[in-house]
Amino acid sequence: MHRTASGGIASLILLFAASAVAQPRLPANADEVARPGGDLPGDPKIALVKVADGFRDPTNVTNAGDGSGRIFVVERAGRIRVVRKDGTVQEEPFLDLTNFNPLGTDVMTQFVEQGLYAVAFHPKFKENGYFYVHYASLPFNGDGLIVRFQVDPENPDFLTPERVRETAKVIMRIPQPWYNHNGGQIEFGPDGYLYIASGDGGWEGDPLEAGQDLSTWLGKILRIDVDVPDDRIPYLIPPDNPYAEAGKERLMFLFGISEEEFARIKTRVRPEIWAIGLRNPYEFAFDPKTGDIWIADVGQNHWEEVNWLPAGYTQELGAANFGWPLMQASKCHPMLGDPKEQSCPQVGILPVAEYPHQQPWPGGPKLKDGWGCSVQGLGVANYGGMEGVYLVADWCTGRIWGAGWSEEKGGWQFEELLRVDLMITAGGYDEDGYVLAVNANNFYLDDRGADANPPGALWRIVPADEVPEGAETAPVVR
Amino acid sequence: MIPIPLFGWLVVLLFGVPLAASASGDPTPSDCTPAIALRSVVDDRPLVIPEEEVTDAVAAFLCTGRNPLAASEEAAERGRELYRRNCQICHAEDGDGRMGPSLIDDVWMYDRVASEVGRFEIIYGGGVGVMRAFKGKLPAEDILAIMAYIGKLRERAAGDGRE
Numbered sequence: 259m260h261r262t263a264s265g266g267i268a269s270l271i272l273l274f275a276a277s278a279v280a281q282p283r284l285p286a287n288a289d290e291v292a293r294p295g296g297d298l299p300g301d302p303k304i305a306l307v308k309v310a311d312g313f314r315d316p317t318n319v320t321n322a323g324d325g326s327g328r329i330f331v332v333e334r335a336g337r338i339r340v341v342r343k344d345g346t347v348q349e350e351p352f353l354d355l356t357n358f359n360p361l362g363t364d365v366m367t368q369f370v371e372q373g374l375y376a377v378a379f380h381p382k383f384k385e386n387g388y389f390y391v392h393y394a395s396l397p398f399n400g401d402g403l404i405v406r407f408q409v410d411p412e413n414p415d416f417l418t419p420e421r422v423r424e425t426a427k428v429i430m431r432i433p434q435p436w437y438n439h440n441g442g443q444i445e446f447g448p449d450g451y452l453y454i455a456s457g458d459g460g461w462e463g464d465p466l467e468a469g470q471d472l473s474t475w476l477g478k479i480l481r482i483d484v485d486v487p488d489d490r491i492p493y494l495i496p497p498d499n500p501y502a503e504a505g506k507e508r509l510m511f512l513f514g515i516s517e518e519e520f521a522r523i524k525t526r527v528r529p530e531i532w533a534i535g536l537r538n539p540y541e542f543a544f545d546p547k548t549g550d551i552w553i554a555d556v557g558q559n560h561w562e563e564v565n566w567l568p569a570g571y572t573q574e575l576g577a578a579n580f581g582w583p584l585m586q587a588s589k590c591h592p593m594l595g596d597p598k599e600q601s602c603p604q605v606g607i608l609p610v611a612e613y614p615h616q617q618p619w620p621g622g623p624k625l626k627d628g629w630g631c632s633v634q635g636l637g638v639a640n641y642g643g644m645e646g647v648y649l650v651a652d653w654c655t656g657r658i659w660g661a662g663w664s665e666e667k668g669g670w671q672f673e674e675l676l677r678v679d680l681m682i683t684a685g686g687y688d689e690d691g692y693v694l695a696v697n698a699n700n701f702y703l704d705d706r707g708a709d710a711n712p713p714g715a716l717w718r719i720v721p722a723d724e725v726p727e728g729a730e731t732a733p734v735v736r
Numbered sequence: 737m738i739p740i741p742l743f744g745w746l747v748v749l750l751f752g753v754p755l756a757a758s759a760s761g762d763p764t765p766s767d768c769t770p771a772i773a774l775r776s777v778v779d780d781r782p783l784v785i786p787e788e789e790v791t792d793a794v795a796a797f798l799c800t801g802r803n804p805l806a807a808s809e810e811a812a813e814r815g816r817e818l819y820r821r822n823c824q825i826c827h828a829e830d831g832d833g834r835m836g837p838s839l840i841d842d843v844w845m846y847d848r849v850a851s852e853v854g855r856f857e858i859i860y861g862g863g864v865g866v867m868r869a870f871k872g873k874l875p876a877e878d879i880l881a882i883m884a885y886i887g888k889l890r891e892r893a894a895g896d897g898r899e
Contacts, residue, residue: 616837624843631835654866679864
């Protein structure tokens with residue numbers, strides 16, 4: 259910057275003002291929500307390099323954070339596979355939920371959205387060996403079970419069926435009224451609490467109105483403290499959860515109480531609730547650098563949404579509300595026609611990015627490019643010119659977008675970085691902070707069974723100019 | 737459907753050069769030089785139809801690039817049921833799309849799909865993502881029946897002024 263002595267102070271003030279407004283912030287209105295066609299800083303170019311393959315219907319991937327370099331690939335049928343640091347896949351699954359119950363598998367997979375959804379390793383896994391899974395339970399008719407297991411320190415790569423039975427501690431059972439929209443992702447936040455993504459329970463249009471209903475876990479991000487002093491207690495409520503105290507029994511007083519104080523009383527509320535108004539967040543991720551949370555919320559007929567909250571987000575009253583089913587992305591729900599001609603109150607927090615289906619509204623134009631149908635969050639990239647860029651993949655069209663903040667433009671950007679001929683189902687991180695992705699080969703009408711569909715693969719997302727020589731990369735659609 | 741084995745079709749489809757003729761029916765491979773060489777709409781890989789799927793209708797289609805069942809009410813009726821079972825979940829009952837793109841307008845995700853050959857190619861060989869290949873799941877002639885029904889949906893949409 260060229261600065262004269264006389265203009266120095268003024269410039270400094272301007273610079274300060276500019277930096278004050280250039281920080282990532284929640285969109286104030288729909289015009290500030292990024293859509294396809296954006297321009298991320300750093301001109302990132304990415305490639306997907308194959309790490310390993312042969313996985314049956316992979317639904318998620320993560321690492322244990324224990325320095326072992328292992329990558330854990332979640333298979334829908336109920337198995338977790340270990341990819342060793344050298345890229346080889348261990349033959350024995352790390353965890354197998356299909357054979358510890360003498361009556362057969364414990365996992366419901368009849369509908370393609372059901373199965374083992376995710377695994378999360380305790381932040382102190384290296385010391386305590388605890389890890390947590392979320393799956394559709396067959397004995398519980400598809401309800402979502404959150405269960406803790408503990409590895410045998412003598413055998414850290416494999417749990418025997420006996421070990422599975424002996425160490426299982428059921429943390430939570432999320433009733434699921436219908437077979438779709440089960441959410442799935444579980445992940446420890448930088449605060450050490452376990453975050454659980456829960457879909458709205460299913461059907462379409464949220465017939466339960468679960469998204470805004472504080473008395474159900476459905477349609478929410480939940481947050482619980484699993485570090486209990488006594489294992490007879492399943493979990494604790496973090497004291498700073500938005501509704502930690504709202505539902506507790508208390509004496510009733512009228513008069514002389516402020517409206518704000520009344521607003522803190524919610525007698526039917528579930529204190530586990532951390533964020534509300536979500537439809538089907540299969541995937542969310544924390545930015546390993548900043549702790550910000552990103553949530554990919556699968557949309558209904560017309561729009562997919564990408565939500566963001568800065569680390570440590572709190573609000574004066576209640577929980578962060580992403581609007582469903584009163585809104586879908588930045589639009590009214592239900593959508594009755596051209597959004598320009600339909601008005602509705604803006605409910606809660608707008609997504610930072612959104613993308614349309616082929617037809618952005620009923621009766622609207624049909625798009626040739628820049629559309630998709632089901633957003634799957636992968637992870638936040640802080641490499642290859644990207645800083646805090648949340649990578650998402652569209653399951654239907656293979657498009658991979660990056661969502662991120664541009665200081666230069668003073669707003670959110672959403673840019674298509676690559677299009678691959680893969681049906682990507684989820685993502686995660688390796689221990690080096692690279693974003694991983696898994697793809698499966700199943701479909702609603704083409705599901706031969708969680709163990710019988712053509713296998714999928716594990717991919718690492720790297721800067722395009724850092725593809726190792728001889729590496730196999732994902733087929734790119736030009 | 738009357739399957740008629742036609743020798744050399746696999747090679748024809750790979751290289752677009754007829755190597756053998758059939759003594760039965762018309763047109764025969766020798767009548768169509770060059771034969772249509774089917775390709776994936778995604779990456780141009782050759783698509784190979786197994787001999788046992790090359791019926792009269794499929795053979796005719798591969799010669800002319802036009803769906804010989806397009807005007808067949810019977811085929812369209814059969815295609816309606818096949819469409820319901822295989823296509824409707826994404827492309828909707830009226831073909832106007834939902835999870836997948838509309839089939840009743842002229843906005844094609846791949847330019848080739850504007851033609852009947854391209855339409856066959858994307859159904860048979862698949863597109864990107866959830867547009868799965870129906871090769872091995874539906875015989876080639878069933879795909880022609882589905883295309884005949886899609887033709888009906890397009891006619892209906894044009895009649896409604898929705899095209």
